[in-house]
Amino acid sequence: MSSPVLLWFRDDLRLADNPALEAALASGQPVVGLYILDEESPDLRPLGGAARWWLHHALADLAAALERRGTRLLLRRGAATEVVGSLLGEMSFSAVLWNRRYEAAAITVDTAVKTMVRAAGLRADSFNASLLYEPWAVRSKAGDPMKVFSPFWRAALASGEPPSPVASAASRAPLAPAGHFDALASLPLVALGLLPATPDWAGGLRETWRPGEDGAQERLAAFLDDELKGYADGRDRPDMPSTSRLSPWLRFGNIGPRQIWHAAASAVEQGAASHRDLAKFHAELGWREFSYHLLHAFPDLARSNFQAKFDAFPWRDDPPALAAWQRGRTGYPLVDAGLRQLWHTGWMHNRVRMVVASFLIKHLLLDWRSGEEWFWDTLVDADPASNAASWQWVAGSGADAAPYYRIFNPILQGEKFDPQGDYVRRWVPELAGMPADVIHQPWSASPARLSAAGVRLGETYPRPIVDHDAARNRALAALELTKPSAS
Numbered sequence: 388m389s390s391p392v393l394l395w396f397r398d399d400l401r402l403a404d405n406p407a408l409e410a411a412l413a414s415g416q417p418v419v420g421l422y423i424l425d426e427e428s429p430d431l432r433p434l435g436g437a438a439r440w441w442l443h444h445a446l447a448d449l450a451a452a453l454e455r456r457g458t459r460l461l462l463r464r465g466a467a468t469e470v471v472g473s474l475l476g477e478m479s480f481s482a483v484l485w486n487r488r489y490e491a492a493a494i495t496v497d498t499a500v501k502t503m504v505r506a507a508g509l510r511a512d513s514f515n516a517s518l519l520y521e522p523w524a525v526r527s528k529a530g531d532p533m534k535v536f537s538p539f540w541r542a543a544l545a546s547g548e549p550p551s552p553v554a555s556a557a558s559r560a561p562l563a564p565a566g567h568f569d570a571l572a573s574l575p576l577v578a579l580g581l582l583p584a585t586p587d588w589a590g591g592l593r594e595t596w597r598p599g600e601d602g603a604q605e606r607l608a609a610f611l612d613d614e615l616k617g618y619a620d621g622r623d624r625p626d627m628p629s630t631s632r633l634s635p636w637l638r639f640g641n642i643g644p645r646q647i648w649h650a651a652a653s654a655v656e657q658g659a660a661s662h663r664d665l666a667k668f669h670a671e672l673g674w675r676e677f678s679y680h681l682l683h684a685f686p687d688l689a690r691s692n693f694q695a696k697f698d699a700f701p702w703r704d705d706p707p708a709l710a711a712w713q714r715g716r717t718g719y720p721l722v723d724a725g726l727r728q729l730w731h732t733g734w735m736h737n738r739v740r741m742v743v744a745s746f747l748i749k750h751l752l753l754d755w756r757s758g759e760e761w762f763w764d765t766l767v768d769a770d771p772a773s774n775a776a777s778w779q780w781v782a783g784s785g786a787d788a789a790p791y792y793r794i795f796n797p798i799l800q801g802e803k804f805d806p807q808g809d810y811v812r813r814w815v816p817e818l819a820g821m822p823a824d825v826i827h828q829p830w831s832a833s834p835a836r837l838s839a840a841g842v843r844l845g846e847t848y849p850r851p852i853v854d855h856d857a858a859r860n861r862a863l864a865a866l867e868l869t870k871p872s873a874s
């Protein structure tokens with residue numbers, strides 16, 4: 388008699404390099420996939436709109452891949468313990484296997500499911516599919532979590548090269564005899580309600596992305612061919628394709644970091660790029676690891692200041708300023724270009740993420756959590772660890788954060804990293820006619836040049852909503868209030 392294995396997918400929506408799937412195959416039993424849209428277990432953060440769009444398509448891709456291998460992806464919704472408990476009553480399973488998540492609320496759910504499955508006398512096991520190093524594996528000499536990136540990364544690397552991707556047996560044999568799981572009910576994908584309906588704002592996302600495993604492999608191959616060479620110097624340039632853009636696939640586990648790590652290393656061995664490019668790229672994957680390390684040690688990372696002194700920070704409440712920022716109408720071209728790229732494609736270049744975040748926090752004195760929430764809702768790569776850690780990094784409230792007094796100048800950042808203004812022209816078309824020397828500060832152009840470019844400030848494009856120098860001074864004065872008084 389066969390005793391099938393239930394393979395519970397979450398942030399690991401792939402068949403390649405999937406340790407839980409390999410363990411299921413090693414059992415020699417039929418395997419069926421399960422995805423639970425859990426909006427009921429306490430404290431799980433609901434996904435934002437752009438991430439839900441990605442999830443829909445990644446699930447469609449995974450379901451098709453499992454079908455090609457002779458089995459099904461069951462879709463259910465509800466609290467995970469109830470859904471798994473109910474499935475165990477519907478068929479006689481021998482095991483429930485999954486790959487780990489690292490948010491505190493998800494760990495609570497997974498622990499409850501593990502306890503329940505084991506209490507029923509079945510096997511319940513979890514694996515690492517999404518990190519190079521488990522968050523608890525890297526420790527200071529005193530055995531504590533680490534708070535500074537460079538020593539963290541040195542210690543991680545010193546503990547050994549990240550493991551190779553697991554060799555996949557999935558393609559060798561069908562995962563189940565035909566019809567084995569037909570009796571189990573599954574919701575149609577549309578019933579999960581992940582896609583936007585009215586209005587359908589996802590046109591730009593559809594144009595830009597191909598969610599799922601094949602899209603991830605295609606993007607990785609293109610990155611190794613085209614962008615890894617020169618990555619160390621080019622990665623700060625938003626005006627050209629200079630980074631991997633793998634973040635949303637990584638977020639949903641359509642590809643794992645081990646595969647990316649080793650594929651980049653092999654490409655460099657074959658001369659595709661320099662060792663400097665490789666080290667820089669690997670270190671960026673390291674920042675993702677560090678973010679998970681921090682989230683695991685400080686589960687409230689998306690809600691509370693890592694440094695408590697920022698609890699006294701005098702944030703302003705200014706809904707019109709927040710709306711101007713969200714819509715890309717601040718009057719600072721680089722900031723507006725980034726926020727419009729985000730709105731259209733669900734993604735923004737890292738350098739510009741830093742600039743727009745700094746602008747919200749320091750020029751507008753708005754709480755970093757309002758920016759984190761906007762990114763959470765609009766990014767296809769919205770990640771519980773990287774988003775929270777990065778916002779706190781820019782705010783200066785985080786671990787190993789940029790000092791608060793480092794205030795990005797959006798004009799100089801534009802002139803340095805988008806020197807011809809092409810990035811601004813692409814995303815802020817009303818400035819397309821502006822010459823490069825003034826495109827990052829159109830208010831400094833003469834009336835004749837503005838008129839030649841068809842720009843009427845305050846009409847076709849906003850005037851700056853704050854003056855840079857005044858905003859900078861206001862931000863520095865606000866910082867003083869977080870310092871303990873001298874008395």
Ligand SMILES: Cc1cc2nc3c(=O)[nH]c(=O)nc-3n(C[C@H](O)[C@H](O)[C@H](O)COP(=O)(O)OP(=O)(O)OC[C@H]3O[C@@H](n4cnc5c(N)ncnc54)[C@H](O)[C@@H]3O)c2cc1C
Pocket residue numbers: 622630631632633634635637638671672673674675676678735736737738740741744762766768769770771773774775777778781
């Ligand atoms: C305010 C702010 C918010 C951010 N929010 C997110 C988020 O929600 N999700 C997210 O994945 N990244 C986030 N980042 C980090 C970074 O901007 C993106 O990971 C990167 O832009 C993705 O593009 P890429 O895949 O081309 O990166 P590449 O340069 O090709 O890097 C490869 C991979 O390394 C990881 N990585 C790179 N830089 C960072 C970083 N600074 N921190 C953590 N991981 C990194 C990503 O997984 C990325 O896909 C944020 C950064 C800032 C400043």
